Amino acid sequence: MSKNENISNSEIRSDWDVIVIGGGPAGSTVARYVAEGGRNVLVIDGRESIGSPLQCGELVPTNDEMRRLCPDVPDFEDLLQTPKHAISLRTSEMHLVPPSGKPLRFPFDGLMLNRIVHDEWLVELAKSKGATYLTGTRVESVEGESVRLHNGRVFTARVIVGAGGHNDPLRRSHWNEPSLKIPVKFVLMNGDFGDAVELHFGSMAPGGYAWMFPKEGGANIGVGIQNKFAKGRSLNLFTDDFVGRYEGEVSYRGAGSLPMSGTINSFVKNNYLLVGDSAGMVLPSNGAGITIAMIGGRIAGQAIVNHLDNGASLHEYEYEWKRQMGSVMRNSKRAFRLGSWIMRLPDWLINLLFNPLTKSFVWSFVTCRKPFIIF
Numbered sequence: 327m328s329k330n331e332n333i334s335n336s337e338i339r340s341d342w343d344v345i346v347i348g349g350g351p352a353g354s355t356v357a358r359y360v361a362e363g364g365r366n367v368l369v370i371d372g373r374e375s376i377g378s379p380l381q382c383g384e385l386v387p388t389n390d391e392m393r394r395l396c397p398d399v400p401d402f403e404d405l406l407q408t409p410k411h412a413i414s415l416r417t418s419e420m421h422l423v424p425p426s427g428k429p430l431r432f433p434f435d436g437l438m439l440n441r442i443v444h445d446e447w448l449v450e451l452a453k454s455k456g457a458t459y460l461t462g463t464r465v466e467s468v469e470g471e472s473v474r475l476h477n478g479r480v481f482t483a484r485v486i487v488g489a490g491g492h493n494d495p496l497r498r499s500h501w502n503e504p505s506l507k508i509p510v511k512f513v514l515m516n517g518d519f520g521d522a523v524e525l526h527f528g529s530m531a532p533g534g535y536a537w538m539f540p541k542e543g544g545a546n547i548g549v550g551i552q553n554k555f556a557k558g559r560s561l562n563l564f565t566d567d568f569v570g571r572y573e574g575e576v577s578y579r580g581a582g583s584l585p586m587s588g589t590i591n592s593f594v595k596n597n598y599l600l601v602g603d604s605a606g607m608v609l610p611s612n613g614a615g616i617t618i619a620m621i622g623g624r625i626a627g628q629a630i631v632n633h634l635d636n637g638a639s640l641h642e643y644e645y646e647w648k649r650q651m652g653s654v655m656r657n658s659k660r661a662f663r664l665g666s667w668i669m670r671l672p673d674w675l676i677n678l679l680f681n682p683l684t685k686s687f688v689w690s691f692v693t694c695r696k697p698f699i700i701f
């Protein structure tokens with residue numbers, strides 16, 4: 327039996343109030359709030375152990391930073407209860423580094439997670455509220471109220487949630503809106519890397535950025551690029567070059583894909599909802615997706631319970647998301663569009679643009695505040 331599974335496929339009932347595809351931060355948060363609202367919910371995840379293998383830079387803002395970043399989102403204490411054992415290190419500064427290597431330094435209260443432990447904990451939290459998990463089984467298709475697994479079993483539910491990440495099967499079959507996806511590669515390296523988070527911009531990561539996020543006894547180091555700006559050079563080469571700037575033994579290599587065009591136009595169709603990466607809930611200007619997926623997950627979970635209990639429209643989820651996160655996402659999209667253009671400039675010009683006079687503008691891009699009113 328897998329780590330996250332406590333019940334076998336054949337023992338599970340067939341009919342549910344809610345089925346959630348994917349038990350990552352988005353899906354497990356939806357499940358937690360649906361179960362808390364008294365409704366039965368089944369989470370189906372293709373991974374044997376949710377969270378593994380690692381596909382993440384592992385950085386999240388603290389709750390205080392989240393309050394500053396997303397001022398319209400209520401009660402972070404309830405939503406983000408990251409336990410101590412899921413935190414590797416607390417960061418004190420963020421360095422935004424142009425090609426010259428001379429950083430602009432900002433105070434930044436961040437948490438470096440043990441992401442695998444973090445996601446396992448979210449699963450346990452949802453289970454403790456009453457959610458059921460079926461792991462190691464992929465969803466093949468969704469039609470009407472039916473969810474068909476690769477092994478042929480079919481489950482039904484009144485509401486079906488696509489929280490399967492950037493390649494979610496519900497999104498693929500029932501939405502045709504494209505999203506820009508940035509390929510990302512990263513390593514875990516052993517060593518001592520201080521406690522400042524580094525984001526690097528310029529030709530080392532065309533159209534994206536590179537990062538060094540310190541952890542207890544090591545660092546998470548990676549690169550994300552837009553292939554169309556890479557002039558035929560592969561992501562492997564960019565990653566090898568950037569990782570080669572740091573000294574230490576590489577203990578793990580990972581890869582993934584980040585949706586970077588922001589949220590799609592509509593997350594709700596009939597009895598279907600999309601949450602997290604599948605709905606584009608990543609802030610494109612800084613790649614933050616974990617906490618943003620959880621904000622979406624809470625709103626979706628509560629809207630589903632209100633729908634099932636009181637007949638409220640599932641579109642309440644979209645209205646509430648826009649109220650809480652609309653302006654943050656809009657600013658982040660604008661910043662990313664402008665940033666993508668700036669990051670195609672020659673390195674010497676980017677070096678000039680990162681100076682004490684522009685420092686506050688640069689910071690407002692990364693933190694999704696309104697940099698200018700014209701974009």
Ligand SMILES: Cc1cc2nc3c(=O)[nH]c(=O)nc-3n(C[C@H](O)[C@H](O)[C@H](O)COP(=O)(O)OP(=O)(O)OC[C@H]3O[C@@H](n4cnc5c(N)ncnc54)[C@H](O)[C@@H]3O)c2cc1C
Pocket residue numbers: 347348349350351352353370371372373376377381382383384385386463464465466489490491492493494495510511512548581582583584601602603604607608613614615616617619
């Ligand atoms: C390399 C990399 C680095 C990142 N770094 C950071 C960072 O430092 N900070 C940050 O905040 N964000 C970061 N992100 C983004 C963050 O990881 C995502 O935004 C976040 O995981 C979104 O959560 P989710 O639940 O929507 O999707 P996921 O975490 O991707 O979870 C989706 C789940 O769905 C399951 N699934 C998929 N398809 C199926 C199927 N057909 N059937 C059943 N199950 C399925 C998967 O197994 C998975 O468990 C990074 C992403 C990548 C790729």
